[in-house]
Amino acid sequence: MTSEVRVPTLGESVTEATVATWFKKPGDTVAVDEMLCELETDKVTVEVPSPVAGTLSEIVAQEGDTVGVDALLANVSEGDSGSATAPKAKEAAEDPDAASQSDRGGDAPKAIDAGAAEVAAREGESIDVQVPTLGESVTEATVSTWFKKVGDKVEADEMLCELETDKVSVEVPAPAAGVLAEIFAEEGSTVEASATLAVLTTGAGAAAPKGEDAKSGAGAAPETKAADGKDVEDAPSAKKAMAEAGISRDQVTGSGRDGRVMKEDVAKAVAAGTSAAPKAEAKPAAPRPASAPDDASREERVKMTRLKQTMARRLKEAQNTAAILTTFNEVDMTEVMALRNTYKADFEKKHGVRMGFMSFFTKACCHALKEIPEVNAEIDGTDIIYKNYVHMGVAAGTPTGLVVPVIKDADAMSFAEIEKAVNAMGKKARDGKLTMADMTGGTFTISNGGVYGSLMTAPILNPPQSGILGMAKIQDRPMAINGQVVIRPMMYISLSYDHRIIDGKGAVTFLVRVKEMLEDPRRLLMDL
Structure with missing residues (x-):
């Protein structure tokens, strides 16, 4: 069927x-x-x-x-996925290379050294799980989340834990199938590059710790069984959400088939937990006795992630160092929206990517930066460095914090190339796959607060850059056009800039040029 x-x-x-x-x-x-x-x-x-x-x-x-x-x-x-998997497991026992490839749906196996693969094929052997390469000049990371516990069974390349550096999150996969025998670096601990995070026990003998752990009931999440007695596997996104929320499997009611827990079930459980506490506190009508716990006992202290710490430090440094000033203007988006609607289908058919607004803003900024080069410059001591290229930073909010991936040489790109680069960087940001190289070298930044509904925004500089463009949401407003009041889709835009290098005239002229090119996109084609 x-x-x-x-x-x-x-x-x-x-x-x-x-x-x-x-x-x-x-x-x-x-x-x-x-x-x-x-x-x-x-x-x-x-x-x-x-x-x-x-x-x-x-x-x-x-x-x-x-x-x-x-x-x-x-x-x-x-069909029975379990029976379909059995031959694959048998193949895996005979051919470890084939096993790692089939477990990943046929993708080319990751680079695991031959020694580790050979060890993985033998029963009862141990493999160290080490901190992967973190990026150039990055020497340490913080263990943010363990998705597995000691005694849990893992598959090759299954995510074990997540590390955080100053800039990016790094996922650590299992080098082989087996059982997580020991964890050396607990959540919150700082580890250096190539340090040992945990130990995996491989082979058939590795199943013993899991069975003992389940028998004692210690450290293992309760398993769900379907009506026919088979184990039910929760959605991977739900498992990750439960680990991040710090709740156990038995606190969540699954809405999937056979009681499987889905990501939205975890969100409901978290919401129910937060709303239940105030309700329980509101129940007693009598005044709180003198021995009742003080406010401090009802507070929660959570350590900031390394990414949040770095972001906070850099934003404060920008305010302490630069003379930040913001100027505003507004853009009539009628022409851009009409052009986009006219060619959207043909653009996507030819280039394989949707035509968004970011390519228009990026092209407009690149043209304006050529006319006002100090907005694309930076201060180094007593020198000003003018950049004859544009590496465009595109600020993006993620569950772990704000990141600014950089599109290199954006001034030399076409609309399609910009859209492809923005989509690729956005996906890497959402998946936590950005590298240090993806987020360094920017000369100017665009921040789109409009996607969250912001009507007006004044973003802080991303040092050592001297300018950042803020985009707000598009909103219909009555405008006076040729002596008549008409409704137009309007957007407020802003430029936050370092007044030490950019004067008011340059900042206002830059924003006016961006406005002119967006209100008449033909100027972009003719380089006017």
């Missing part, structure tokens, strides 16, 4: 999405609620789980295709 995988509801007023990534290929075995692919809309990324256990028999919508709500994405042939 074949089950159809269709595009889920994408949100209010959102009617289409782009297939960003397929995580499975035709012929791969899938479990119920296992993530098959990822869709991207203008605002959010949507994960599409498998509705049944079985085999992915056909992919209808390829990566890069635009699909509407309820459109057919793929077909899954139903």
Whole structure:
């Protein structure tokens, strides 16, 4: 029997999405609620789980295709995923290279040295899990989250923990299949590059610690069983959400098939937990006795992540060092929106990427920076360094904090190249895959607070840069045009700049040039 995988509801007023990534290929075995692919809309990324256990028999919508709500994405042939997995496990025992490749859905295996792979094939052997390369000049990281506990069974390349550096989050995968025997670096501890984080025990003998741990009931999350007695695997995104929220599996009620926990179930459990506390406190009518706990006992102290600490330090340094001033203007977005609506379909068909507003703003800023070069410069001691190129930073908010990936040589890019670069960097930011190289070298930054509904914004400089453009939301407002009041889609824009190097005239002229090019996009084509 074949089950159809269709595009889920994408949100209010959102009617289409782009297939960003397929995580499975035709012929791969899938479990119920296992993530098959990822869709991207203008605002959010949507994960599409498998509705049944079985085999992915056909992919209808390829990566890069635009699909509407309820459109057919793929077909899954139903069957017992456990029985389908058994031959694969048997293959794995005979051929460790084939096992690591099939477990990842056929992708090329990651670079694991031959010695480690050979050890992984032997029973009862131990493999060290070490801190991976953190990036140039980065020598230490903080262990932010462990997604597995001692005694848990893990698959090759399954995520064990997450590390945080000053700039990026680094995921640490399991080098081989086995059982997590010991954890050396607990959450919150600081580790150096190449330090040992944990030890894995591989082979058939590795199952013993898991069984003993389950028997004693210590440290293992309770397993859910379906009506037919089979173990139920919760959605990977739900497991990560539970680990981040610090709640156990038995605190969450699953809404998926056979009681599987989905990501939204975790969010509901967290929300219920936070709302239950005030309700419980409001129950006693009598005044609080003198022996009642003070306010301090009802507070929670959480250590800031390294990323948050670095961001806070750099923002304060910018305010202490630079003479920051902000100037504002407003842009009539009528022409840009009309141009986008006219060519949106043809643009996506030819270039395989949607035409957004960021390419227009990036091109407009690049043109304005050529006319007002001090906005693209920086101060170094008593010198001013003028940059004859534009490395455009695009500020992006992520669950772990603000990051600013950099699009190198944006002034030499076409609209399509800019859109592709913005989408690629955005995906890496959401997935926590940004590297140090992705976030260094910027000469100017654009910050789009409009995606969160901001009507007006005055962003802080990203040192050592001297300017940052702030975008707000597009809102219909009455405007006086040729002696008549008409409704136009308007956006407030701002330029925060370092007054030590940029004077008021230069800042205002820069913002006016950006406004002119957006209100008449033909100026971009003619370089006016």
